[in-house]
Amino acid sequence: MRSIPNVAAVVTALLLVVGCQGLPSDSERLTERTAPVEYNSVVFTDYNLQRTWSDGLLGEGGRYRLSVERHGQRRTETGTTEVFAVIRNHTDADYTLEARTHFVDRDGVPTDADAVWKRFTASANGLTAYREYSTSDQPLQYRVEVREVR
Amino acid sequence: MTRFPLPAGAVRALVPFAAAALLAGCAGNQVENVAGTPTVYEDPETTGRVGGVGIESQDVVAMTDEMMRDMLRNRMLAGRDVPPRVIIDNAYLDNESSSVINTNQLTDRLRIELNRAANGRMVFVSRESADMVQQERDAKRDGVVDSGTIRETAAQAGADYRLRGRITSLDAVDRDSQTQSRYTQVTFEMVDLELGTIVWSGLYEMRKAAQDNVLYR
Numbered sequence: 001m002r003s004i005p006n007v008a009a010v011v012t013a014l015l016l017v018v019g020c021q022g023l024p025s026d027s028e029r030l031t032e033r034t035a036p037v038e039y040n041s042v043v044f045t046d047y048n049l050q051r052t053w054s055d056g057l058l059g060e061g062g063r064y065r066l067s068v069e070r071h072g073q074r075r076t077e078t079g080t081t082e083v084f085a086v087i088r089n090h091t092d093a094d095y096t097l098e099a100r101t102h103f104v105d106r107d108g109v110p111t112d113a114d115a116v117w118k119r120f121t122a123s124a125n126g127l128t129a130y131r132e133y134s135t136s137d138q139p140l141q142y143r144v145e146v147r148e149v150r
Numbered sequence: 151m152t153r154f155p156l157p158a159g160a161v162r163a164l165v166p167f168a169a170a171a172l173l174a175g176c177a178g179n180q181v182e183n184v185a186g187t188p189t190v191y192e193d194p195e196t197t198g199r200v201g202g203v204g205i206e207s208q209d210v211v212a213m214t215d216e217m218m219r220d221m222l223r224n225r226m227l228a229g230r231d232v233p234p235r236v237i238i239d240n241a242y243l244d245n246e247s248s249s250v251i252n253t254n255q256l257t258d259r260l261r262i263e264l265n266r267a268a269n270g271r272m273v274f275v276s277r278e279s280a281d282m283v284q285q286e287r288d289a290k291r292d293g294v295v296d297s298g299t300i301r302e303t304a305a306q307a308g309a310d311y312r313l314r315g316r317i318t319s320l321d322a323v324d325r326d327s328q329t330q331s332r333y334t335q336v337t338f339e340m341v342d343l344e345l346g347t348i349v350w351s352g353l354y355e356m357r358k359a360a361q362d363n364v365l366y367r
Contacts (some may be wrong), residue, residue: 073284076223078271113267117195117208118213118354133219135267149197 002132002133006145014122023053039104039141040086042068045073047146066122067089079137085130085144089122096149101132103140112136167299169306202364203332204249205317214260217338220285226349227311227340228271235273236340237312238264247319247334250366254337257313311349313341331359 023029025047032047032055042067044050053060071085083101098119103112113135122128134140156211168342194207222228227236238261240253265274275285283306289295290302315338333355340350 012203028183028184033181033183077225077321078229079225080219080221080224080228113215113263115219116211118216133223135219 017138023051023056025051027053029096030052030053037143039143040073041106041142042071042144042146044147045145049146049148057101057118059119065089066095066097066146069127073140073142077134078147081134081136081140081142081145083132085146087122087128087130087146089124089126089128092124094121094124095147097130098149099132099144099146101134102143102145103134103136104143105140108141111138112140116146151261196228200358200364202366203321203330203358203360204284204366205247205251205334205336209334209354209356210255210259213336214256214263217260217352217353218264220352221264221340222271222351227291230266232269233271233273234310235275237275237277237306239276239311239313241277242312242314243316244316247317248321248332249317249319250335251317253317260313260338273307275307277309280306285298309343312343314339314341327361329361330358331357333357 003072019137025096030047031052032043032050049066050062050064054060055145067090068089069086069088072083073081073083081103085099087097096119098117100115100117102110102115105111116126117131120128120130130146132142132144134142170183195211196208197206227234230311233276238257240257242256245251245253261274264272286295287306315336317334317336319335320333322327324331334357336354338352338354339348342349
């Protein structure tokens with residue numbers, strides 16, 4: 001009967017390890033997969049870079065390699081919109097990223113030129129800035145998507 | 151090894167729970183995270199199945215898009231009350247790099263995307279169409295054809311600015327691994343055709359390394 005506590009301990013340890021690993025980036029239960037689309041935001045479409053969940057083994061959780069320090073927009077001299085996002089790399093490795101910005105008008109209608117992926121590097125443990133400009137001189141909202149170059 | 155067999159009654163009691171769990175897994179509105187059907191088409195914005203160190207489709211798209219957006223935030227090009235007349239073609243875009251590329255791909259995409267996005271903030275002069283236009287003008291003035299439905303002008307449009315640029319590269323090869331690296335720099339400048347001053351500049355640079363034996367044509 002002494003082995004029963006041992007088995008329980010092993011099972012508990014396994015559960016803890018599994019719980020600590022969290023959900024993988026291809027899990028269907030990640031919050032980001034079904035989160036409503038919001039504008040004036042920056043999102044990681046590559047869930048290896050950042051992911052969260054609410055129904056893991058130990059409840060809510062998340063993993064991140066990169067994060068968004070700040071983002072915003074302002075008007076240029078010609079009235080077009082400049083969007084910026086400052087990305088922080090929390091890892092010891094450089095990440096080659098690509099990002100694109102969807103511009104929509106106040107009604108959420110895409111009005112600008114098609115969004116194109118722009119490549120840049122996030123240095124290890126550093127900050128890097130991504131910038132994009134609209135082609136339209138109308139007031140716009142934005143949604144920046146970031147992923148790792150593959 | 152000590153075993154703890156479950157009583158048969160306990161197993162029977164677990165069966166309904168297992169069945170319910172299976173059904174619960176199938177029910178509901180869930181994400182189905184599987185890949186679609188393979189296709190021969192590839193997104194020109196991303197590196198496809200064949201990738202090397204040269205200038206590729208994703209570079210052409212990203213480069214021209216970046217230049218277009220940058221030009222449209224320049225006050226001298228896109229903020230004038232009277233839209234400037236510009237020429238964008240490859241007549242003065244020199245490829246001095248080791249990459250094989252038809253420079254028309256760069257200037258054509260840049261001009262077309264810019265023309266669509268500018269929406270009247272710039273006027274584009276087609277200098278490569280000058281002969282074609284002159285031929286029609288002569289025919290109208292000689293009475294071979296009528297004058298058309300729009301105005302007549304004393305001459306074809308003169309331009310305010312013209313694009314010029316240069317593609318250069320720096321190659322390196324690791325003799326042990328045969329990995330090839332290429333740093334490519336593409337410059338664009340919009341030149342004032344009266345003063346010779348540069349009113350806008352753009353730079354696109356990249357460095358790629360690959361072992362693939364890719365042949366560009």
